[in-house]
């Protein structure tokens with residue numbers, strides 16, 4: 001298997017190294033061969049090559065069986081007048097690979113409820129997947145820019161969706177729900193936004209094709225409250241790019257740490273055992289404040305590698321072995337700093353990777 | 357004082373009646389005269405007059421010293437093909453009154469931590485105000501609509517901000533922070549959105565004028581996580597219309613119930629004791645599931661009336677008396693259904709209003 005490894009900035013390379021380590025362990029245990037091709041992306045690529053994404057790295061990502069990605073960005077490149085930013089490299093890659101469905105499972109490890117801000121009863125039975133639309137909406141549509149006018153600068157972003165863009169990501173949600181508890185929550189702001197009215201109408205239309213799935217519509221503001229108040233009531237959630245970005249960071253509250261959460265971005269319905277090219281990244285960012293200290297939680301990257309084994313490399317059993325290994329290490333009481341409770345000695349990034 | 361009272365739909369009229377009751381009690385106790393002028397708005401106005409906001413009601417709101425508003429909307433008017441909706445009436449009113457700064461304080465009553473999903477230590481010291489931009493951004497800008505194309509329907513919404521729109525709402529945040537703990541969190545998504553880059557640059561520029569205020573920038577996704585993980589670290593938050601909508605519903609998690617939270621919408625910096633016309637509404641919606649049952653929590657409306665006394669009618673002492681009355685009734689153990697813990701007998705809407 002050819003895997004493109006793009007660590008990016010901040011803690012990106014540190015955690016990605018542990019995702020790679022998990023794959024190599026799978027290779028040894030199950031007799032697979034992973035060819036790793038490394039590339040620069042984001043801030044480091046701006047520094048080295050003057051652009052956050054070179055043609056070469058784009059090619060590398062396109063031709064690989066899958067991409068393992070870290071994170072990009074940081075204060076060093078935050079100058080508002082800069083012509084390009086680390087994040088542009090990530091957005092260009094997602095669009096180029098057409099990975100419109102970003103799948104973010106939220107799992108609660110019972111061992112970690114001590115370090116949660118939530119009372120334990122709230123977390124009982126939580127098991128949800130958020131499908132975030134990833135290649136459209138407010139992130140991409142034109143016009144987008146800042147213009148000097150006689151009255152001062154004016155900034156514009158556009159939220160645009162075609163019916164087919166909405167339909168394909170909703171289908172991912174319906175299919176996932178079908179294989180799980182059969183409930184789909186479609187998130188929108190249909191009482192205000194036209195894109196949301198189209199979104200809601202499309203979800204309602206598709207529901208006829210999925211009589212085994214119960215569809216509910218939720219307004220994004222209400223969902224932002226309920227996702228923490230009654231998280232166990234959700235099964236699969238589908239949301240627009242920006243709404244999904246906000247809701248999945250928020251949902252990390254349920255998981256005790258964002259550092260534990262993986263994601264898979266695909267250009268179609270995920271199928272365990274299939275070989276769909278995909279883009280895998282932990283949902284956390286570059287965490288500049290702890291970069292280089294060797295204390296970041298690598299589980300988000302390791303679990304992203306597991307999703308890659310499952311959906312892009314057809315290695316279902318191997319993926320389950322990685323998931324179980326993370327579970328076991330947490331059960332044994334090992335904790336990186338983000339999930340350590342007062343008094344615990346924290347486990348470092350590479351040690352955690354070694355243990356898994 | 358002339359007050360326009362627009363109850364709207366669902367539980368709107370029920371809770372607004374209790375806000376009015378609190379004002380009348382203030383009138384009796386302090387010797388003030390409130391002239392109440394009632395009007396239809398939202399769904400009820402569509403049903404009776406064919407439009408969610410008649411010219412007459414717009415006039416009534418414009419000429420009043422302040423508006424006490426309930427909530428609008430409901431499944432009855434949710435048809436996606438309807439030419440107009442209840443919410444259009446609310447959005448038109450906010451724009452017409454130019455109340456660009458929606459001030460949403462989030463207060464934690466220590467008596468209610470039992471019914472919170474959060475562990476008590478998280479709620480210690482929580483005292484924040486969210487200033488939501490209310491008359492621009494994704495809610496209002498053109499183009500906005502759905503068009504049939506040969507490839508299917510396409511929906512569009514536009515997020516547009518001028519520097520001056522951003523500046524005026526940020527100034528409200530800076531001024532509020534100055535009178536509080538001196539910290540301002542400006543929320544944006546500057547790593548992706550052009551409007552956010554303008555927002556961030558404007559906040560940074562204004563910070564020079566407020567050396568006594570510590571400005572921090574936060575990405576909206578990160579803030580959606582931190583606002584629940586570390587709520588006590590926030591003082592004043594300023595956010596774009598849509599971001600503010602999502603974050604304030606989410607912040608209701610901290611307050612045990614959305615039913616407790618008031619808001620004031622003003623066209624300038626709030627000043628206790630001043631007489632700025634304003635628009636006052638609880639942050640909750642019409643709650644169609646419990647409408648007409650007399651069980652809704654009226655405190656959001658009562659506390660909105662208190663904000664009105666403070667900012668629009670110049671009655672600081674009277675406002676504080678209403679705030680204290682709500683506090684006392686909660687201390688005495690009275691609970692509407694939304695904040696009752698198992699075993700408590702719940703207090704009804706009008707009884708709660710009578711007690712306050």
Ligand SMILES: CC(C)[C@H](C(=O)O)[C@@H](O)C(=O)O
Pocket residue numbers: 072073087090245283285547548577
């Ligand atoms: C870094 C940023 C562009 C990115 C996004 O907003 O998509 C990140 O927040 C994420 O959630 O993957």
Ligand SMILES: CC(C)[C@H](C(=O)O)[C@@H](O)C(=O)O
Pocket residue numbers: 191192221428429443446601639641
């Ligand atoms: C009813 C709706 C239009 C409104 C909004 O989104 O502004 C509501 O959610 C609110 O927060 O006041």
